[in-house]
Amino acid sequence: xxxxxxxxxxxxxxxxxxxxxxxxxxxxxxxxxxxxxxxxxxxxxxxxxxxxxxxxxxxxxxxxxxxxxxxxxxxxxxxxxxxxxxxxxxxxxxxxxxxxxxxxxxxxxxxxxxxxxxxxxxxxxxxxxxxxxxxxxxxxxxxxxxxxxxxxxxxxxxxxxxxxxxxxxxxxxxxxxxxxxxxxxxxxxxxxxxxxxxxxxxxxxxxxxxxxxxxxxxxxxxxxxxxxxxxxxxxxxxxxxxxxxxxxxxxxxxxxxxxxxxxxxxxxxxxxxxxxxxx
Amino acid sequence: xxxxxxxxxxxxxxxxxxxxxxxxxxxxxxxxxxxxxxxxxxxxxxxxxxxxxxxxxxxxxxxxxxxxxxxxxxxxxxxxxxxxxxxxxxxxxxxxxxxxxxxxxxxxxxxxxxxxxxxxxxxxxxxxxxxxxxxxxxxxxxxxxxxxxxxxxxxxxxxxxxxxxxxxxxxxxxxxxxxxxxxxxxxxxxxxxxxxxxxxxxxxxxxxxxxxxxxxxxxxxxxxxxxxxxxxxxxxxxxxxxxxxxxxxxxxxxxxxxxxxxxxxxxxxxxxxxxxxxxxxxxxxxxxxxxxxxxxxxxxxxxxxxxxxxxxxxxxxxxxxxxx
Numbered sequence: 001x002x003x004x005x006x007x008x009x010x011x012x013x014x015x016x017x018x019x020x021x022x023x024x025x026x027x028x029x030x031x032x033x034x035x036x037x038x039x040x041x042x043x044x045x046x047x048x049x050x051x052x053x054x055x056x057x058x059x060x061x062x063x064x065x066x067x068x069x070x071x072x073x074x075x076x077x078x079x080x081x082x083x084x085x086x087x088x089x090x091x092x093x094x095x096x097x098x099x100x101x102x103x104x105x106x107x108x109x110x111x112x113x114x115x116x117x118x119x120x121x122x123x124x125x126x127x128x129x130x131x132x133x134x135x136x137x138x139x140x141x142x143x144x145x146x147x148x149x150x151x152x153x154x155x156x157x158x159x160x161x162x163x164x165x166x167x168x169x170x171x172x173x174x175x176x177x178x179x180x181x182x183x184x185x186x187x188x189x190x191x192x193x194x195x196x197x198x199x200x201x202x203x204x205x206x207x208x209x210x211x212x213x214x215x216x217x218x219x220x221x222x223x224x225x226x227x228x229x230x231x232x233x234x235x236x237x238x239x240x241x242x243x244x245x246x247x248x249x250x251x252x253x254x255x256x257x258x259x260x261x262x263x264x265x266x267x268x269x270x271x272x273x274x275x276x277x278x279x
Numbered sequence: 280x281x282x283x284x285x286x287x288x289x290x291x292x293x294x295x296x297x298x299x300x301x302x303x304x305x306x307x308x309x310x311x312x313x314x315x316x317x318x319x320x321x322x323x324x325x326x327x328x329x330x331x332x333x334x335x336x337x338x339x340x341x342x343x344x345x346x347x348x349x350x351x352x353x354x355x356x357x358x359x360x361x362x363x364x365x366x367x368x369x370x371x372x373x374x375x376x377x378x379x380x381x382x383x384x385x386x387x388x389x390x391x392x393x394x395x396x397x398x399x400x401x402x403x404x405x406x407x408x409x410x411x412x413x414x415x416x417x418x419x420x421x422x423x424x425x426x427x428x429x430x431x432x433x434x435x436x437x438x439x440x441x442x443x444x445x446x447x448x449x450x451x452x453x454x455x456x457x458x459x460x461x462x463x464x465x466x467x468x469x470x471x472x473x474x475x476x477x478x479x480x481x482x483x484x485x486x487x488x489x490x491x492x493x494x495x496x497x498x499x500x501x502x503x504x505x506x507x508x509x510x511x512x513x514x515x516x517x518x519x520x521x522x523x524x525x526x527x528x529x530x531x532x533x534x535x536x537x538x539x540x541x542x543x544x545x546x547x548x549x550x551x552x553x554x555x556x557x558x559x560x561x562x563x564x565x566x567x568x569x570x571x572x573x574x575x576x577x578x579x580x581x582x583x584x585x586x587x588x589x590x591x592x593x594x595x596x597x598x599x600x601x602x603x
Contacts, residue, residue, distance in 0.1 A: 117297035120586075122541030125559065125578045129305050132563040132571050209425055213545055216427050219563060236431055236549070239446075240439045250428030257423035 008270040015266020021259025029076030038066035040073040040226050049242045059244035061234050067244065070226035071252055077227045078208045078256060081142050085207040088146025090200050093153025094192075098184050100154065101161025112158070115151045123148050127210070128219065136219045145207050153199050160192035194271050201264030205257040212253050228253050283594050283601050287587055298579045299353065303346050306572055358573035363565060369573040373555060377577070379449070380547070380554035384539045386470065387478040388532060395482050396528070399489020404516055406494065414486065421483025427545050430476045434549075437472065445469050447551040473550045477542055481535050488531055492524040499523075526597055533589025537582045 009015055028035060038056075044064035052059045058067040100111040118126075126148050134140045164170065165188060173187045214220030215229025216236075223230055228249040235246030340348070352359070358369035402411040438446035445451065449469045450462075457465055496502065497520050505519045543556030551557070555574060562570035594600045 113293065113297065117294055117301055119537065120294060120298055120579045120582045121301065121575065122537040122578045122582065124541030124544055125575050126305070128544065128559060128563050129571050129575045132566055132568070133305070205423070212425055213427055216425075217545070217548060217560065232428060232431065239431065239435055243435055246428070246431045246435060250425055250431065253425045253428065254420070254423050257425075258419060261419065261422055 005270050009266055012266045012269055014262050015269065018259045018262025018264075018266055021255060022263055025075055025079060025256055025259065028072055029079050032072050032076055036066075036069035036072040038069040040065065040069040041224050042066070049238060049245075051242075052244050058248045059242065061231065061242075061245060062238060067231060067248060070231055071228065071249055074226045074228045074231065074249070075252070075256075077138070077221055077225065078211060078253075081138065081145070081211040081221075082204040082208040082260075084142040085145035085149065085211070086200050086203040088143060089150040089203055089207075090153055090196060092147070093150035093199075094157050094189070094196060096150070097154040097157025098161055098189065098192075101158035102165055102180070102184055102188065104162070108158070111154065115154055118148070118151050124210075124213075127214070131214070131219050136214075136222060138221050138225070141211060141214060141220050145210050149203065149207065149210075153196065153203070156195050156199055157192055160195055161188055164188045164191050194267075198264050198268045198271070201260055201267060205260035205264070208253065208260070209257055280594065280601055284591055287590050291583055291587060294583060295580075298576070298583070299350055300346075302572060302576050302579070303349060305575065306568070307342070353576070358576070359569035361562075361570050362567040363562075363570070369569045372558060372570060373573055373577055376553060376555045376558050379552065380540070380543050380556055381581075383470070383474060383477070383546075383552070383554065384536075384543065386474045387481070387539065388535075390474060390478040391481040391485055391535075392528075392532075394478070395485035396489055396525070398482075398486040400493050400516070400521060400524070402486070403490045403493035403497065411490075414490070418483040418487045421479065424479075426476055426480045426542070427549060429479060430472065430546065430549050433472055433476065444472055446472065449552055473546050473552060477539065477546050480542060481539065484535070485528070485531060489524065489528065492527060493520060496520045496524045526593065529589050529593045529596065533586045536585035537578075540578050540581055 042065060044060070047056070047060050047064040049062060050056055050060040050064070056066050056068065058071065061067055061070070096111050096115075100108040127144050130144050130148075131140070134144070161184075165183075170183060170187055173183050178187070211220055212227070212229035212232070215227045216232045218230070218233055220229055221227035231245060231249040235242065235249070238245055356370050358373070360366050361369050361372055398414050398417075402408075402414040405411055434446045437444040445468060449466060451457075451465050451469075497516075502515060502520055505515045510519075540556075543554060544560050545556070546552065547554045547556035548560045555577070558570065559574045561567075562574065
């Protein structure tokens, strides 16, 4: 079963490319201290806004810091935000979805109405409103992105639970005397894991995009901590003189998000070839 | 039809209550009440400011009383007074900016429809052709591209390098002295980049959805019937299949409203457009709580109304929904 999936995944060239991008980014963020040619925080006022050169491949920013080094360190920040935020969303979403789908009735009605209400808010508005009350620290950003991004996963897990709970193996477990908690976590949840995995992979991409937009607006990751989004802020401030500040970090975001999207869709296609092309 | 609309409006009431509860929770669940935060985070927060917050949200009363009073004021559209130096009523500040945001969003929605539907239909009709592949590459890039970055690049290219398009505001400084035609052209030039870019984000999703829809419809029996009775391929595709494939688009448009409104914060900030999104951003930066809460609430109401319009439009277009 698994080797069959693996083969199907490997046959999908786009998915493999996505996986390679994701692995590459992991490597870059782990090896950042050795890979980055300069100190990402080292200010050099003699080299303010220097265009790309042999010494500074991607140029320098408004404080003379090396943009490439800041981008390399920023990769780790993006990854961290993407994974923690998605982790939070998956935990909330899977739990609520499981409760709604397994118990049905009032649980289902209350949880799903709550989902509908949350979906009424433009997510970006909700995130900004909460940030206005809290400090825009990196941890708060992760928590807020996660806490406002679980609704899709809830719907997905609920649907899975509703169909899985009627299956024979669940009946068998119940006959053997398994309690609700055991049935939910040991029997049904593992079977819903595949769709959660796909949603989570796509979710990481979304969280990285959101973080970069927040940081770009100055309410995400705060300088001097490097993030792709806050380098772009400098790009906007120097839009008429320093194109390199705008070009490279955005390209990094684009490639990263593309990588996660391709990987997520590749996993989905490998799991269920019939779903190919739908979203 | 009328009973369907009334039923849908009836469904909105509990949603509306839920929205107010979530807004209220955002205001209060943040660690420390608004008054505490003000004094903790802002050393300049005066006793006077603290008092204003306390009076405004009735913070000295029990929670359910606070909520009741707050909802009472919402019902008469009293969103409080802004904490900004102008101290104007929040409702006025929002209302004077709301039309710009709504018009921009409608324009970009129209642009999304005008581009995404043909793209989706053509790539479904010519499945696996080079055109289909090009569209799917475009869709993948469209999903992944940070639109604010695209905005920056296009600003650099069209605004700075070529100097063809203005990159901020919705009017030139001298617009009052322009002839009506020139003034209109001036407005159009200012809107090309913001509308085009905010539409770009929605293009990918809708064209992909349209393609999947069309592929499904084309396999239906009635399409085979249409072919069997000898209709031309053009008639089969554009008269029989397209009509049914278009229906669900109404729902998708309804669902895309929160994303568009949320995105207006980014576009209006980048392009310095005086709409509700820009006001929201400025209020967040200035911690102008009454304005923040007001816009959060209005944003949810807009979404709710958009969904209602979408549902009613669907019912108008598809009789099966009405009677179900």
